Amino acid sequence: MEIRGRVALVTGANRGIGRAFARAFVDSGAKVYAAARQPELITDPDVVPIRLDVTDPDSIAEAAELAADASILVNNAGVALGGPALTASLDNARREMEVNYFGTWAMTQAFAPVLAANGGGAVVNMLSAGSWVALERVSGYTASKSAQWSLSNALRVALRPQGTLVLGVHCWFVDTDLAAAVEEPKIKAEDVARATIEGLLADEEEVLVDEATKRIKASLPNDLKLLYAAK
Template sequence: MQIHDAVVLVTGANRGIGARFVEQLKARGAGKVYAAARDVRTIEADGVHPVELDVTDPEQIAAAARAAGDVQILVNNAGISTGTGLVIGDEQAIRREMDTNFYGPLLMTRAFAPVLAANGGGAVVNVVSALSWFATPGSGAYAASKAAAWMLTDSTRLELAGQGTHVVGVHMGLVDTDMAAEIQAPKIAPAELADAALDAVESGAQEVLADDWARLVKRGLHLDPAQRYEQLFAALGQG
């Protein structure tokens, strides 16, 4: 479908990747952009419709679906990273990551699926991660939540096919945002990532491998785990 004149809702739209999605949507002539964030005072974009939304709050999600009944494209972008491991990490931090990174887009998709159906099918864009396919020390909770988000993307693509909803999964390595500020490694620009995701909406592509790192990880999925991690750690300079 075309972005021009489309009605789009973006979660986590106040900064980072979400803010760049809003910019790219406006540049492509979207008809209306709902910019959703937990605190709408942090949304700096002009010409958008602010929506107060915490994606871990079912009541706020239901209210957003009622208020934004004209949405044609849902961008599930909101996410967190706590740097928590799975074995000895804080259990509440692990649950927070799952609540935000998996249950958030799940509940948003469930709430907006009827809206999209009523508006012609539309599209769902899930911002996932190359960490849906591997983990590094300290990234266990984030990787687990993103692996769940990958399967959410695959499953909802099948479940929503009958109503004509196009579901896109967006995978990338590091993005130049506050979340990755302390990591010294090549990073993709947030605007470049948003642009690749919106290109997929318009072209009908189902998966975006937005950078070299995502493509490298995806190519190695057929390998035995020992070989796969040897390859990945060598690419990280840890081999």
């Protein structure tokens, strides 16, 4: 699909991958609504900041009305509150589901008619290699990403008749605040944004950004043996 001349709305655009997404779409010739709970933190002069809480139905409705010219929705807003599976706060786990899973669902429901009115366009869901492999120390986060991946597949089928592409973006650790405590190799947020733009231009339905993600996806048929081996 062509990006130049289109209008994109990016959630969680005040930092990290969301900020990189917003910049990449601007550089590709799109008008960009940069959405965040605190839009005053968005400093890029080339985007239109808007206030948005993806867990608040009224906030979502206001964003859909304001961005009525959008043809690309980027569901990037996410949280990772952490905690091992046996001791994690279930309140934190519910928050991760509310933002990462239900937030994506609510935003897509609200913007589906907007995208249809503007020619179909695309929904980009920022997923994770954690969609396929659990990390015990952030069990709630990876569970929410698994749910978001399943939802993305359902939305792809539901939106196809109106000509809306659904692109799932998967990567391993990215050098952002979300992974600040992770002591493993990380890719840059700009790499994620660049791969996503390339995926949209090629009408792809899935983007695997880095080699670690590709290896995890390839291991899925034997995930119990390869991903969860006894140690």
